[in-house]
Amino acid sequence: MNFVITTGYHPTAATEQAAREFAQQLNVEFVARNRNSLAAIQKNFHVDVILLFSKQGPLIYTDDGNYFFHLSMADLRIKNLKNGKHDHMINAMQLQPGMSVLDCTLGLATDxxxxSFATGPSGKVTGLENSLLLAFIAKAGLSGFIGESPDITAALRQIEVIQADSEKYLCHVPDESYDIVYFDPMFRQPIQSSSNLKPIRLLADKRPVSLALLAEAKRVARKRIVLKEMQGSPEFERLGFTQFVGGKYSSVQYGIMEVQH
Incomplete structure (x- = not known):
């Protein structure tokens, strides 16, 4: 993935220094913004993607839109949990305070x-993201975003982000290290109404869960593996998921695989 790094029109000295240092670290070209539009930079440097360092935080610019860290549906889902409503993913995982989750496809970090909110201060959530840029945005957002309430902010700070290929990473994780191993791979047939996903489809790892990766997940999980897919997806049958949680009219479904050691 070819990209360049730039800043907003009037960056602070700290923002420009951070952008230059990150570009040097990645061996990626830093482009002084001056008066150039992002579209002009994109055209002049023949790239599809620009990583923009701004005073508000990093932003990814693409032809399909911009992507920056935000809570997305996590905010509403947490409010629902506080009000005693259920969440299909939490039900599928059977999450309780103090449990540990390995999210192998972090992406937007919404799930x-x-x-992290459900497992609480004594819990542990680790997110793996193969895309360098998505991992960077997630890590910056989770460490810097301030939520409406202290418990939401605490949930963000408790998530560890690791930029890694999930299959290669799991090979080095000890047996039964996490209660839950979770997969939310990029859907092969995108949900067209989900505009948040449009700018990241260019960046995201689109590979489905492999049987080799699932085998590693079975070894690493203490309790269960949960797979999020579109309702009725053939991926469930291919991978051997036979238990399901999901709303009757929902476009997504959670497959559950109990692990026996």
């Missing part, structure tokens, strides 16, 4: 945030 990881909800899981």
């Amino acid at each position: 990881a945030i909800v899981a």
